[in-house]
Amino acid sequence: MNLEEYRLAGHLSPGKSSDKADDRTGALIHEILLVGMLQCNCHIVGDPATREAIVIDPGEEVDRILAAIKRHGLTVKAILNTHAHIDHVGGLKKMREVTGAPVLMHRDDLELYRNLEMQAEWIGFKAPQMTEVDDFLQESSPIRWGGYELRVIHTPGHTKGSVCLYLPRAAGSSRIIEPETLFAGDTLFAGSIGRTDLWGGSFEEIMRSLRGKVLTLPDEVVVYPGHGPATTIGQEREMNPFLRGV
Numbered sequence: 547m548n549l550e551e552y553r554l555a556g557h558l559s560p561g562k563s564s565d566k567a568d569d570r571t572g573a574l575i576h577e578i579l580l581v582g583m584l585q586c587n588c589h590i591v592g593d594p595a596t597r598e599a600i601v602i603d604p605g606e607e608v609d610r611i612l613a614a615i616k617r618h619g620l621t622v623k624a625i626l627n628t629h630a631h632i633d634h635v636g637g638l639k640k641m642r643e644v645t646g647a648p649v650l651m652h653r654d655d656l657e658l659y660r661n662l663e664m665q666a667e668w669i670g671f672k673a674p675q676m677t678e679v680d681d682f683l684q685e686s687s688p689i690r691w692g693g694y695e696l697r698v699i700h701t702p703g704h705t706k707g708s709v710c711l712y713l714p715r716a717a718g719s720s721r722i723i724e725p726e727t728l729f730a731g732d733t734l735f736a737g738s739i740g741r742t743d744l745w746g747g748s749f750e751e752i753m754r755s756l757r758g759k760v761l762t763l764p765d766e767v768v769v770y771p772g773h774g775p776a777t778t779i780g781q782e783r784e785m786n787p788f789l790r791g792v
C-alpha cells in the first residue's frame with residue numbers, strides 16, 4: 547500500500563507523516579491497512595494507555611497486520627468480523643493462531659463462512675483456511691477492551707449477519723476527544739451502499755438496516771466502510787443517492 551491509498555482510506559490527512567503521532571498524543575491508536583486483492587480495509591484499534599487492541603476484518607496479508615500491531619506494541623484482545631465475505635475473513639485463522647485472541651462474528655453469517663470454498667470458486671480465488679469462531683457478535687453484548695467499548699449493530703442486507711461496529715465517545719471520559727466512529731463493513735460506503743445480489747443479500751433489508759439503525763446515529767459520526775475512503779453519517783445522509791430522502 548502506498549501513502550496515497552493510506553490517505554484515501556481516511557487515515558491520514560495530507561502532510562501527516564506517521565500514525566506514530568497518535569501514540570505520542572495519547573489518542574486512540576487507529577491504523578488502517580488495505581489488504582488483499584479486493585483491498586479490504588482492515589482496522590487495528592488500540593488503547594494508547596493499556597496497549598490492548600482489537601483487529602477488525604483481517605481479510606488477508608496477516609504478516610503486515612501483525613507487523614503493525616508489533617510496531618505499536620499492542621496486544622490483540624479480540625478479532626472481529628463485520629461479515630463473512632471471503633475478502634474480510636481470509637486472515638482469521640492465522641490471526642487467531644498467532645495472537646491467541648478469540649474470533650467473533652455474527653451468528654447469521656456462520657453458514658456463509660462455512661461456505662468459503664463456494665465463495666472462493668465464485669470469485670476465482672483459492673479458498674483460505676477456516677478457523678473456529680469463538681463467540682458471536684450480538685447487539686446486547688458490547689465488546690470491551692482497554693478503556694473502550696464497541697457496540698454491535700446488526701445490519702442485515704449485504705449479508706444476513708452483517709454488523710456495523712460503533713465506537714461512541716465514552717461518557718465522562720478523560721481521554722482526548724475523538725470523533726465517534728462507525729466501522730460499517732460493506733453495509734455503507736462513501737456515496738454508495740453494499741451490494742445485495744450475493745448470498746443472503748436483500749435490498750429491502752439493507753435499506754431497513756440503514757434507515758432504522760445506521761441513520762439514527764449523529765451526523766458527525768465518522769464512518770469507515772469495508773472498502774474505499776472514510777465518510778460521515780451527515781455526508782451520506784445528504785449526498786448518498788441511496789439515502790437521500792430516506
Ligand SMILES: [Zn+2]
Nearest residue numbers: 629631704732
Ligand atoms: Zn462484503
Ligand SMILES: [Zn+2]
Nearest residue numbers: 631633732772
Ligand atoms: Zn468486502
